[in-house]
Amino acid sequence: MKKKTSIPQRPPLIHWTNTLFIMIGLGWFSISMATAANETFPAGAFIVNMGVVPQTEGNGLKPYGMVYDLLKNYGVNVRWVINESKDKDGTDFIHEGVTYRGGTFIIPANLRTTAVNSAINSWKSQGVVGNTTNTPLTIDVDYVLKVAPKWVLDHKNGSIAAGFFESAGIPATAHGGSSDKNWKEPSELNSCDDIFVMPHADPTWTTHSNLYDWNKDHKGAIWAGCHAVSVLENLKNPANTIQMNFLTSGAPNGATSGLIPYGDHDDPELPFTHVLPGDPASQYMGITDEAHTNGSERVFLPKVGGSWLPSTKMITYASIVKKTTYAPGTAAINVYGRAFGDNTRGQVMYQAGHDIGGNKAENVGAQRIFFNWSFLAIIDKAPQLALSLPPGSSEFVGASAQIQLGAVSVTPGVTYKWTNSCGGTFSNANIANPIFTAPNAITNTPCLITCTVTDACGRETVESKSITVVGPITLSGSVFNDANGLSDLTVNGTKIGQLSSSPSIPLFVNISDAAGTTVASVAVDPAGNYQWTTANYNNEEYTFSLNTIQATVGQPKLPTPSSLTGKDGAVWANIGENMGTGTGSDGTPNGEVKATIANAGIANINFGIEMAPIAGKGNFTATNAKGSAFIDVPLATFTNLAHSSDDTPGNVAKIIITSIPANATAIKINGVTYDSGNPMPINGVEISTDANGLPVSGTTISINPDSDGATTVVIPFMAVDNAGVKSVNKATEGQATVALSDPLQTISGSVFNDTNGLSDLTVNGTKIGNLGTTGTPIALFVNITDATDIIVATIPVDLNTGVYAWT
Structure with a gap:
């Protein structure tokens, strides 16, 4: 079963937007557009129990009068809930211990104004059975009925169907009046007529040809009964190019097109078979058999070789006609569909028998089919209005807040009318996009915002949404x-x-x-x-x-x-x-x-x-090492000029060395070397410290400068406090500076008394430290100049050994 139990409502998570969008489309829509949308009804909804048995005019037909009344006079959108997978007379859903069957109508709590409640109570006094809910209900809503149908009774024979409306409590004004003065001939039908009701007739092309065009051009819906059905299905224009076989197969004037004429077949035998229990037109309890056993045509039979269109929906059929057995779904009793199976055309329904009216349960069922189909057919003709609010059953807006409303219509000539129940105002209540100003409420005030659109024919579609105006x-x-x-x-x-x-x-x-x-x-x-x-x-x-x-x-x-x-x-x-x-x-x-x-x-x-903490700073001076040797960095280098600090009551918990220092090819931290082959992590390397940012004992840090000479290597770091906040360093904050000087270099040589000169191509001989052999010796010096011939050093030659050295 598709719908069985109620689901408790959860508090809505609401998101209100400053613009309240309304989409209005006027035109032709197929009935599928209205089906199956999940909706939550807060407590206080009124549910009509359409499955009470035995069925009477009060519990079976008066609900349609109530629905018409609420649509026409109170602008209430009525929900129609049908379990599409149920068996015949099966359950639509169960709520608060009540089993609902027969296609259930629901009036939401937010639409139950004082006037609406008074109307509901009046209908209950006439036999309508229903319950006001005490708990939320979440259910699939198949159709939202928004507009009251406008029927037109056939001028000659409409009186046969007038009793349907009287039994349902629908006023005669709904079908043109209590006399035939305002009933119409088929030729008089126009775009403002919705449903033509022809319970008995002898159609001719001269008198009834307009039905073909009215159904096509204006999506007019046609209901026919008794032998008007077979006559209509066989009706052709003089040129035999058009035939009104709306629900049967075959080309115009074909031998198998249309129905066997009513005078050429016998009556069906009971019982009938009732099918499609989940179809909207099939929402009735029990059977309708006896309602069809009168009149000149009590069953509809396609011509031999012909058939009903695949799109035609068979609700009730007979199996035997005067001892002749027919295939299931052939001998129709209640049948409907789109004319010619064309979704751009209006609906057509046939019901067997001269008069299905009456107060017996089977007559009530047959009339329910008529009204079900009517409310289905009007969907085609209704101005389509969808007012959109944020999800949830109650939306909130502040007192005196202004909301931009908006509406879009695709059809010229549509009028708008905005109303509200809480005393708010509209900048202009008769335009598509007024500004609504909420009242200056001191306490929470429920408010129903309603938009009514009216087309050129006077059809009205109403949409209402609830908000709550909230005080400061x-x-x-x-x-x-x-x-x-x-x-x-x-x-x-x-x-x-x-x-x-x-x-x-x-x-x-x-x-x-x-x-x-x-x-x-x-x-x-x-x-x-x-x-x-x-x-x-x-x-x-x-x-x-x-x-x-x-x-x-x-x-x-x-x-x-x-x-x-x-x-x-x-x-x-x-x-x-x-x-x-x-x-x-x-x-x-x-x-x-x-x-x-x-x-x-x-x-x-x-x-x-x-x-944020403030990172400390420090320095360390050393002599550079040769080659690729690492130079150890004392831990105090991170604090000996300034400690890292944090605002009380916080404290520094660690530092993060953020990158490989400039002027260094690598840095080694706690035994891990980071260089071009093993880059520093993107977030740096964390080192635990004391509260002053001094790395904890046992931490080892060393650097490998990128040169052997004098250079300065700056290790960048951030301080991190116990909240995990990092320092944002300024100037020299967060710098551990290592200043490296050149290692000592010695240049040395000797002076020779080279008696044989360069005859042996070698500077050699006896080393000599002075030029004197007697008296005061004359000392020797080696003067050293740079590339610009500036003397940078004067080194004496050792007097005794003849050797000199410059460090």
Whole structure:
């Protein structure tokens, strides 16, 4: 079974937009457009029980009068629920212990005004059976009935069908009046007529040819009974190029086209077979057999070799006609479909018998088929209006809020009429896109916004949606100096109202709507709290942003800074946001909180911020090493000029070396070498420290300079506090500087008394340290000049050994 039980309603998650869209299409629609949409009915809906047995005029036909009344006089959209997979007389659904059968009508709670309830009670006094729900119901709605049909009775024989309407309590004005004065001949039908009712007739091409064009050009629906059916199906134009075999196969004037004439076949034998129990036209209880056993044509038979069209729906058929057995679905009793199987044409229905009216259960069933089909057929002719609100049964809007309504029509000449039940106003209630201003409500006020569209023929389609106009609400929260961040999974700490008092650096919470427009900017008070009280809001998601700049109301949302700047350029980081005082956060520390406003205020829309730590600095001087040797960096190099620090009560917990230093080919940290072959991780390498940023004992750090001479290698690092906030370094903060000098180089040589000169091509001989052999020796020196001939050193030659050296 497709629909069996009710589903408890969950609180709606509502998202109101500033524009209320309405789509209106006027034209021709197939019935499939209305089927199967899931809907939740809050408690207070009225459900008509169409499955009460035995069936009477009161419980079986008067519900159609009530539906007509609610559509025509109160603008109520009636839901029609059918279990399409049920067996004959099977269950549509069960709710609150009541089993509903027979195609169930539902009137939503939000449409039950005082006047509507009075009308329902009046119909209940005439026999309508139904229940007001105490709990929500979620169910597939097959059709939403939005417009009352306009029937036209055949001028000559319409009186036979007039009793159908009287039994249902539908006024005679619905079909042209209580006399034949305003009933019509087929030739008089026009675009403003919906359903032509012809219970008995002897059609001729001269008198009835307009039915062919009216059905095609205006989607006019045709209902026929008794022998008017076979005569109509066999009717041809004089040229034999057109035949009105609306529901049977065959080309015009074909030998197998149409039906066996009523005088050429016998009557059917009971019982009949009733099929398609899930079809909308088949929503009746029991059987209809006896209702068809009168008149000159009590069964409809395709000509030999012919058949019903595949698109034709057989509701009831006979198996035996005067002892002749027919294949199932051949000998029709109740049958309908699109004319010629063409979805661009109107509906056609045939019901056997001269008069199906009466108050017996089987007559009630036959008349229910007529009314089911009528409400189905009118879908083609109704102005199609779909008013769209955010999901949920109740939408909320602030008192005095303005809502832009919008409607679109594809057909010229349509008029609009807007109404509401709560005292709100429209900028113009007779245009497609008025602005609705909600009343200045102090308390929650239910409001029904209704749009009525009327076409040139006076057909009205009404759509209503409920909102609740809500009085002023307050949204509030606090800003915390959250020194431990989200390590405890909670936005908390010491409340803070400003980043500095001298100079003053106040904090503001800027509030913007879903469209990105600033709607408020409130200051955080010295105690670290803020609040916004307003009645002018919509039910949508708002963004609360922390800033040191106050936004301008009505202007686009200011960008939310990734961090805030305090005194002397101190950086305050966003470390978390949350709604509520318990554990949790919104998952993205960015200085913003998203809050959906419904019908009540929200407290504890909180922000957590914390001053970022300041990274220390230090230096170390050493002599460079030759080759690829690593040089150890003392741990104090990260703090000996300035400790890393954090604002109380926070403390530094670690540093992060962020990259391989410039002027170095590699850095080794705790035994892991990072170089071109093993790049530094994108987030750097963390090193645990004491509260001053000094790496813990046992940490090893060394560098490999990219040259053997004098050079300076700067190791970049950030300080990280116990909240996980990283320093934002300025100037020389976060730098461990290693200054390397050249290693010592020695240049040496000797002076020779080379007696044989270069005859042996070699500078050699006896080493000599001076030029004197007697007296005072004359010393020797080696003068060293640079590339510009500037003397950079004068080195004496050893007097005794003849050797010199320059280091």
